[in-house]
Amino acid sequence: EDQVTQSPEALRLQEGESSSLNCSYTVSGLRGLFWYRQDPGKGPEFLFTLYSAGEEKEKERLKATLTKKESFLHITAPKPEDSATYLCAVQVRTGGYQKVTFGIGTKLQVIP
Amino acid sequence: GAGVSQTPSNKVTEKGKYVELRCDPISGHTALYWYRQSLGQGPEFLIYFQGTGAADDSGLPNDRFFAVRPEGSVSTLKIQRTERGDSAVYLCASSLTGGQQETQYFGPGTRLLVL
Numbered sequence: 001e002d003q004v005t006q007s008p009e010a011l012r013l014q015e016g017e018s019s020s021l022n023c024s025y026t027v028s029g030l031r032g033l034f035w036y037r038q039d040p041g042k043g044p045e046f047l048f049t050l051y052s053a054g055e056e057k058e059k060e061r062l063k064a065t066l067t068k069k070e071s072f073l074h075i076t077a078p079k080p081e082d083s084a085t086y087l088c089a090v091q092v093r094t095g096g097y098q099k100v101t102f103g104i105g106t107k108l109q110v111i112p
Numbered sequence: 113g114a115g116v117s118q119t120p121s122n123k124v125t126e127k128g129k130y131v132e133l134r135c136d137p138i139s140g141h142t143a144l145y146w147y148r149q150s151l152g153q154g155p156e157f158l159i160y161f162q163g164t165g166a167a168d169d170s171g172l173p174n175d176r177f178f179a180v181r182p183e184g185s186v187s188t189l190k191i192q193r194t195e196r197g198d199s200a201v202y203l204c205a206s207s208l209t210g211g212q213q214e215t216q217y218f219g220p221g222t223r224l225l226v227l
Contacts, residue, residue: 004154032213043116043203043218044155051213087154091213098212099168100145102154 002027006088006103013110016077021106023088024070031098032091033071035064037084038105044087047073078110114139116219118204124225125194133189133222135204141217143210144187146179147203149221155203161187162210194226 003026013019025033032051036044048057050066057064061082063074073086085105091098117136125131137144142163147155157171161181169179176194181187191198201223205216 034215036218041220041223043205043220046215046217049213049215089154093212098210098214099157099160100216101157102147104152104154 002090002092002099002101004088004090004101004103006086006106008106009104010107011109013075013078013108015079015110015112018074018076018078020075021073021086021108022070023073023103025088025090026069027090027092027101029092030090031093033066034089034091034100035062035071035073036087036089038087039084047086075108078108080110080112083108083110116204116206116217118202118219118222120222121220122223122225124227126227127194127196129194129226131191131194131224133191133202133224135187135189135219137185137187137204137206138217141206141208142184143207143214143216144181145205145207145216146187146189147205149201149203151200158189160210167210191224194224196226199224199226 007022035047038044048064053068085107087105089102119134144161146158149155160168163184176192179189201221203221205218207214207216
């Protein structure tokens with residue numbers, strides 16, 4: 001069974017204090033790994049897709065990396081507006097289509 | 113351009129009632145997905161449509177849940193005889209063709225509360 005585990009479940013940072021969120025996965029035939037941001041009361045907002053081990057992508061203060069077993073979302077010098085829940089999802093091929101399984105997310109709070 | 117829209121944004125109903133939740137995907141997207149998100153959890157897959165047909169409904173929890181997409185665009189998730197445990201946020205997402213490595217774009221969700 002495909003499994004996605006995110007850690008920590010919650011993270012509290014001071015503004016400017018860099019850190020990393022982890023997403024470890026156990027799947028057969030990974031097609032892609034997605035990172036989403038979710039603000040309270042809203043739907044997930046797409047951030048990145050990673051396709052193969054060694055790949056990295058950046059957007060403003062966020063950088064996502066991928067290995068064969070896990071992905072990291074690095075947050076450099078975070079600001080209060082980065083506070084949100086960050087969701088990781090893996091895509092595998094099953095039954096002729098691409099199925100996506102989500103982790104439970106990491107709730108990030110950045111304190112001014 | 114317009115994103116995925118969902119209506120209503122909030123729905124309060126009584127146990128045993130019937131509810132319909134609507135999803136309007138991004139124009140031109142043939143793949144449509146429904147998820148359910150409980151408090152503190154990630155989205156949980158319910159059903160996937162490719163065009164008008166349900167290609168995978170393995171995530172529907174029981175036969176009280178049903179979804180349609182008659183014209184290959186708008187989809188409706190239907191819940192019969194609602195139970196308190198059905199309370200959750202119901203999310204809809206769409207992607208261009210459902211192909212490999214495609215991004216799913218989410219709507220804002222419908223918050224369902226069953227009293």
